Amino acid sequence: MAKQKTAFVCNECGSDYAKWQGQCSDCGEWNSITEIRLGPAKGSGRAGSGVTASRAGFAGALSSAQVLKDIDLNDLPRFSAGAEEFDRVLGGGLVPGSSVLVGGNPGAGKSTLLLQTMCHLSQSMEGLYITGEESLQQVAMRAQRLQLPTEKLRLMSETNVETIVAAAQEFKPKVLVVDSIQVVHTDEISSAPGSVSQVRECAAYLTRFAKQTGTVLFLVGHVTKDGSLAGPKVLEHMIDCSILLEGTHDSRFRTLRGQKNRFGAVNELGVFAMTEQGMREVKNPSAIFLDRSNEPAAGSAVMAVWEGTRPLLVEIQALVDDSQLGNPRRVAVGLEQNRLAMLLAVLHRHGGLQVGDQDVFANVVGGVKVLETSADLALLLAIVSSFRDRQLPQDMVIFGEVGLSGEIRPVPSGQERLSEAAKHGFKRAIVPNGNAPKGEIPGMQVIGVSKLSEALGAVE
Numbered sequence: 157m158a159k160q161k162t163a164f165v166c167n168e169c170g171s172d173y174a175k176w177q178g179q180c181s182d183c184g185e186w187n188s189i190t191e192i193r194l195g196p197a198k199g200s201g202r203a204g205s206g207v208t209a210s211r212a213g214f215a216g217a218l219s220s221a222q223v224l225k226d227i228d229l230n231d232l233p234r235f236s237a238g239a240e241e242f243d244r245v246l247g248g249g250l251v252p253g254s255s256v257l258v259g260g261n262p263g264a265g266k267s268t269l270l271l272q273t274m275c276h277l278s279q280s281m282e283g284l285y286i287t288g289e290e291s292l293q294q295v296a297m298r299a300q301r302l303q304l305p306t307e308k309l310r311l312m313s314e315t316n317v318e319t320i321v322a323a324a325q326e327f328k329p330k331v332l333v334v335d336s337i338q339v340v341h342t343d344e345i346s347s348a349p350g351s352v353s354q355v356r357e358c359a360a361y362l363t364r365f366a367k368q369t370g371t372v373l374f375l376v377g378h379v380t381k382d383g384s385l386a387g388p389k390v391l392e393h394m395i396d397c398s399i400l401l402e403g404t405h406d407s408r409f410r411t412l413r414g415q416k417n418r419f420g421a422v423n424e425l426g427v428f429a430m431t432e433q434g435m436r437e438v439k440n441p442s443a444i445f446l447d448r449s450n451e452p453a454a455g456s457a458v459m460a461v462w463e464g465t466r467p468l469l470v471e472i473q474a475l476v477d478d479s480q481l482g483n484p485r486r487v488a489v490g491l492e493q494n495r496l497a498m499l500l501a502v503l504h505r506h507g508g509l510q511v512g513d514q515d516v517f518a519n520v521v522g523g524v525k526v527l528e529t530s531a532d533l534a535l536l537l538a539i540v541s542s543f544r545d546r547q548l549p550q551d552m553v554i555f556g557e558v559g560l561s562g563e564i565r566p567v568p569s570g571q572e573r574l575s576e577a578a579k580h581g582f583k584r585a586i587v588p589n590g591n592a593p594k595g596e597i598p599g600m601q602v603i604g605v606s607k608l609s610e611a612l613g614a615v616e
């Protein structure tokens with residue numbers, strides 16, 4: 157009889173070792189290394205799975221090599237998930253045979269969003285919802301509370317991956333949801349569910365089944381305390397699309413952001429509102445993020461950022477106050493902390509404004525996280541407005557990247573940003589010279605600037 161191959165894997169970082177040891181030399185954790193079997197023993201194939209124990213055919217059925225231009229794409233038509241914002245993040249809809257990892261904090265609405273999606277899709281195609289953390293009655297109560305159509309969706313409570321795949325082969329669903337991958341386990345590995353070895357093997361098994369059968373697979377993943385997806389990084393490499401549902405408990409809005417997508421743009425953003433009837437898509441997110449006070453206040457500015465494939469108007473606020481500490485504070489919420497410190501140095505050197513003895517607080521309203529540099533100019537002008545206690549015009553929009561030498565650099569898609577601002581009633585704009593339109597925009601005065609000093613002069 158052939159000897160069973162084994163390996164020793166760290167449950168914290170996923171490092172492999174030839175033999176057991178007390179401490180992982182890569183991450184430094186103690187007693188985190190467990191033994192896993194790399195393959196089933198002879199004659200112990202997975203009953204009823206229909207998938208061989210070998211790793212052959214991970215990305216689909218084995219076939220001979222083909223010329224790229226001869227591959228028929230009509231076999232993989234996209235179909236809608238039922239919500240335009242969801243389709244936007246997915247890159248235009250669901251692709252047969254794709255695997256999607258949905259992560260988010262507890263209570264963000266992952267299960268609610270997927271249950272709504274499955275109830276909608278089950279009206280026109282076969283769907284199977286696997287719940288491993290809740291009972292069937294709990295899921296049914298949520299569906300009843302949300303007033304969802306439940307007459308066609310198949311629901312199953314199971315945590316064994318072999319049983320899940322056997323059920324999927326019996327019912328042949330077009331869409332399969334596993335909630336969540338951290339509670340699913342395989343009998344071939346002795347470690348506890350949620351460990352690195354269990355998550356890796358179960359995700360690989362489910363993904364292989366989805367590729368071979370053309371099933372759309374949704375995997376729900378937990379997040380750690382720092383907001384990253386729990387489990388090994390290899391889990392994110394296996395799947396085709398990774399999306400993260402974000403939102404605070406004191407806000408009814410949720411943002412769905414794409415972190416990896418083999419079929420669309422990365423960092424695409426979808427906005428949903430949590431209501432009594434579940435997750436409702438927000439088709440005009442700029443309107444909710446621009447719910448400003450009727451009374452103008454110093455330190456407030458509106459910027460046009462680019463999220464995925466569309467512009468988004470967001471309010472940014474800054475507060476500059478005398479510091480009572482020897483080391484003034486620099487706090488940024490929704491922005492990069494180091495970039496705030498860098499821009500304050502540029503403001504001192506090229507704008508002639510000294511805030512070294514001041515506390516500076518910056519916040520992006522609505523809980524949006526700005527990841528691009530087009531917010532530089534709006535942030536600096538909001539800081540100057542708060543420091544001088546002068547209000548910026550309510551009908552002004554600002555965007556542009558600020559360089560270390562004080563130059564204002566152009567940003568991509570400037571024309572689309574201005575068009576979005578004009579649609580929402582903005583009359584003035586301060587933009588880089590490179591983004592200034594050649595023709596006039598009806599009802600809007602565009603001021604092109606090339607240096608920080610010119611931008612400061614435009615708001616005085």
